[in-house]
Amino acid sequence: MISKETIQRIMDATRIEEVIGEFVSLKKRGANHIGCCPFHNEKTPSFYVSPSKGIYKCFGCGKSGNAxxxxxxxxxxxYPEAxxxxxxxxxxxIEEERMTEEQKERQTERDGLFHVSEFAQKYFADLLYNDEMGRAIGLAYFHQRGLSDDIIRTFGLGYCxxxxxxxxxxxxxxxYSDEVLEKSGLTIFKEDGKCYDRFRGRVMFPIFSISGxxxxxxxxxxxxxxxxxxYVNSPDSEIYDKSHTLYGIYQARNAISKEDKCFLVEGNVDVVSMHQSGVCNTVASCGTSLTTEQIRLIKRFTPxxxxxxxGDKAGIKAALRAVNLLFEEGMHVRVVLFPDGEDPDSYAQKYGSTQLQEYLRTHEENFVAFKTRVLLEDVExxxxxKSEVLKEIVNTIALxxxxxxxxxxxxxxxxKLRMNEQVLLQELAKTINLNIIKQRKEEAQKQSQSTTPPTPAVAPPSNVPPPLEPEPDDYELMRQSSTYRAPEQILAAERPAEAQEEKLVRLLLNFGNKELPEEMTDDEGxxxxxxxxxxxxxxxEVVASDLTFDNKLYQQxxxxxxxxxxxEQPLPDxxxxxxxxxLMLRNKALSLMVDSYSVSDLWLKEKHIAVPSIESRLYKDVEESVLSFKxxxxxxxxxxxxxxxxxxxxEDEQMIHMAKHQQLVELRKAVCKLLRRVVV
Ligand SMILES: [Zn+2]
Known part of the structure; x- marks a missing residue:
């Protein structure tokens, strides 16, 4: 535990260009230093370091961060090592922070668990090579599955x-005490005091943390x-939470960030086999269906x-549903389908690594295209x-x-569906709104549940289809919802306001703290x-006009x-x-900060010319950006x-629409007038 004060002193003393300069040859260019990115292969430099902001950003591979x-x-x-x-x-x-008794106890328990796990891993791995039974059973099994000694060591495989x-x-x-053996799950204790090895007679796949x-x-x-x-897995403990861990992440992390892509497979053996075939950016969610935490682990390295x-049908249909979570987390999802009856391991064994890599390269498909194709196959x-398929696809896209x-x-x-885009957009709007309603209902239910005793659950009749159209009270809920989007709003998003949004966000990021003089009037005039x-x-300005951003990241x-x-907290810096x-938020924010075409450079250049002052130029910029956005x-x-x-x-509705239209046109005129005054 390094104290907060020490961390602050380290951050204050650190010069990012010096730190990175030890690994990358940097040249000064304007306010920044540039060099060739150490995280991906490049010949022309696109790796920027900003000494004033203390951050780096690669415009080639997107990596960014501080020292x-x-x-x-x-x-x-x-983090502590760095x-x-x-x-x-x-x-x-380094000033270490004193821990409370409770923290100490937890720390001791964690240390104990880490120790015994490492001890067990070494023991199991050792038996694989230095014990007769280990060789005859464990090692023979791995060899028979086509794994080399190198890869067995890389993954620390073993035998119990x-x-x-x-x-x-x-x-x-x-x-090692019985207590730590029990907590680690390596030993199972029965009530009569007898105990036995949880993993007896099994080959062992140790699960590593990101740092190994x-x-x-x-x-x-x-x-x-x-x-x-x-398969039997360790139970969750103070150090192990299976929903937060991915099998192979330690061995795969470098490759994932270098390839800017992560392959997700089902089994441990698939992971090991893929690595052996040279596809090292592969992980598996071991023993659980994919969780949000696991996705965020991947997101640290790539989107x-x-x-x-x-390739079997039942597997595909089940897997289609599991992917929705990836979409919710904003990941870019692609799919490779293996031939019927094959999995990554069997394919690699049958055809070898070159052909496996070739197969992956040529059979990768966008997930939405894939899902559409699979669902359409039996519908035609x-x-x-076909309209059911449409709904199913739109459900995914809505996430x-x-x-x-x-x-x-x-x-x-x-x-892919050979349908009109507008039809899909309408369906999308409906789905999104229904999702919002569902969410609100769930929230309301949760709130009422916390105040009243729960009523016994009644199973819903299974043959009644869910209502497709919102009921009247649903409609009210929908209108109240700030995130409600009518179909026409979604259509409007066809031409998103991204450029205008980016400008505003850029100003916030780079000049948020900069104070500008503004004329005000007090109560007495x-x-x-x-x-x-x-x-x-x-x-x-944005809040007063109740405006939202089309781009989710900019909104965030x-x-x-x-x-x-x-x-009234300090602004994010x-x-x-x-x-x-x-990762996506970080990279977007930092790239808008280090971007060589940032507003700061613009007005630094203009400083040589006789422009009024930085403040008035910036003031104009802010006003203009807000008005353009509006x-x-x-x-x-x-x-x-x-x-x-x-x-x-x-006809009645027409009248309402026309009145609204007229209002908007008036508003537009007013904004244009203001904008002209600013721009001129
Ligand atoms: Zn790079």
Whole structure:
């Protein structure tokens, strides 16, 4: 535990260009230093280091972060290790924080579990080569599955003898207590005090943390006569949580970030086999269906996931559902389907590594295209079932958090289904709104449940289809919901306001703290000048007009600033984003900060010319950006409304639409007038 003060002193002393300069040859260019990226292969430099902001960003592979993050990524250090490295470099004495008794106890328990796990891993691995039974049974099994000694060592594979207490006795002799053996799950204790090895008679797959520590095990049974489960896993403990761990992540992490892609397979053996075939960016979710935490683990290295499926029909249908979670987390999902009856391991064994790699390269498919194709296969000419397929596809697309990506997927699905994009967009709008309603109902239920005793659950009648159209009270809920999007709004998103949104976010990120003089009027009508930070001006304008961003990431960034402004907390800075575990957010924020075409450079250049002052230039920039954003949003609404008016058959509704249209046109004129004043 390094104290907060020490961390601050390390951060203050650290010069990012010096830290990175030890690994990368950097040249000064303007305010930045540039060089060739150490994380991907390149000949022309696209790796930028900004000394003033303390961050780096590669425009080639997208990697970004601060000095600590660089050392962690480059040297594969943990966070404390990286801090210690920097402390040593800058001669800063590390002050350790004193732990409370409870923290100490937890730490002792964790240490004990780490120790015994590592001890067990070494023991099992050792038996594989230095014990007669280990060689005859364990090693023979791995060899028979085509695994080389190299790969067996890389993954630390091992063997637990088929005796009751072989491991437990060995651990006891080496001083491990029954308590730690039980907590680690390596030994099972019965009520009568007897105990036995959990993994007896199994080959062992140790599960490593990202930094290479043994957390637990997965053991595969060898004898076929027993009714034992094929795989047994360590129970969750103070150090092991299977929903937070991926099998192979330690061995795969470098390759994942280098290839900017992660292959997801089903079994441990598939992972090992893929690595042996040279496809090292492969992991598996061991023993669980994929969880959000596991996806976030991948997201630390890449937003791109390719899921590998075995070729049997039942497997595919089940797997289709599991992928929805990946979409919700904003991952870019692709799919490779193996021929019927093959899995990655069997394919690699049958055809060899070159052909496996070739197969992966040539059979990768966008997930939406894949799903559409698979579902359409049994439907083809049946229009009713085709509309079911449409719903199913749209359900998936509705989960994608980024609006721009949603549009792309809709376009893709429309072409695959050979249907009009508008039809899919309407369906998308309906689905999103139904999802919102469902969510709100669940929230309301949760709230009422916490105040009233739960009523016994009644199973819903299974033959009644769910209502497709929202009921009247649902409609109210829908209208109240701030995230409600009418079909016309979704149509408007066809031409997203991305450029305008980016400009605003860029101003927030780079000049949020910069104070600008603003003319104000007090209660008695006296005018005075107050200095207002750029972030406050922008947040106020956007909130007052109730505007939202089309791009989900920009919305996320804006919300962070809004929250800071509204709670009067310090604004997020480069360090804040560099430490963010959300890779996409981090990369977007830092690239807008280091971007060589950033606003800062523009007005630094203009400083040589006789422009009025930095403040007034920036003030104009802010005003212009806010107004352009508003204008774009109004245009979107007008366009959408025109579409709705064309389609509308009801006269009363027409009148309402026309009034609304007129209002928008007036508003547009006003904004244009303001904008002209600013621009001129
Ligand atoms: Zn790079």
């Amino acid at each position: 600590v993050g660089f050392i962690m990524d480059h040297e594969h250090y943990t 801090l210690r490295y920097l402390a040593q470099k800058y001669n800063i004495e 003898p088929d005796e009751w207490r072989n491991f437990t006795d060995h651990a006891r002799r080496n001083g 520590r043994v957390l637990g095990f997965s053991g595969r049974v060898l004898s076929s006569e027993k009714q034992a489960a094929k 791109n996931v390719t899921v590998l499926y075995d 000419q049946d229009p009713i079932r 994608v958090p980024d609006r721009i990506e949603q549009q792309d997927y809709i376009r893709l699905a429309a072409s 006296n005018t005075f000048t107050a200095n207002i930070p750029v972030a406050n001006i922008i947040v106020e 960034l804006f919300d962070l600033y809004r929250q800071a402004v509204e709670t 480069a360090n804040f984003f560099a430490n963010s575990s959300d 204008l774009k949003k109004i245009d979107q609404q007008i366009e959408a409304l025109s579409y709705v008016m064309r389609e509308c058959k009801n």
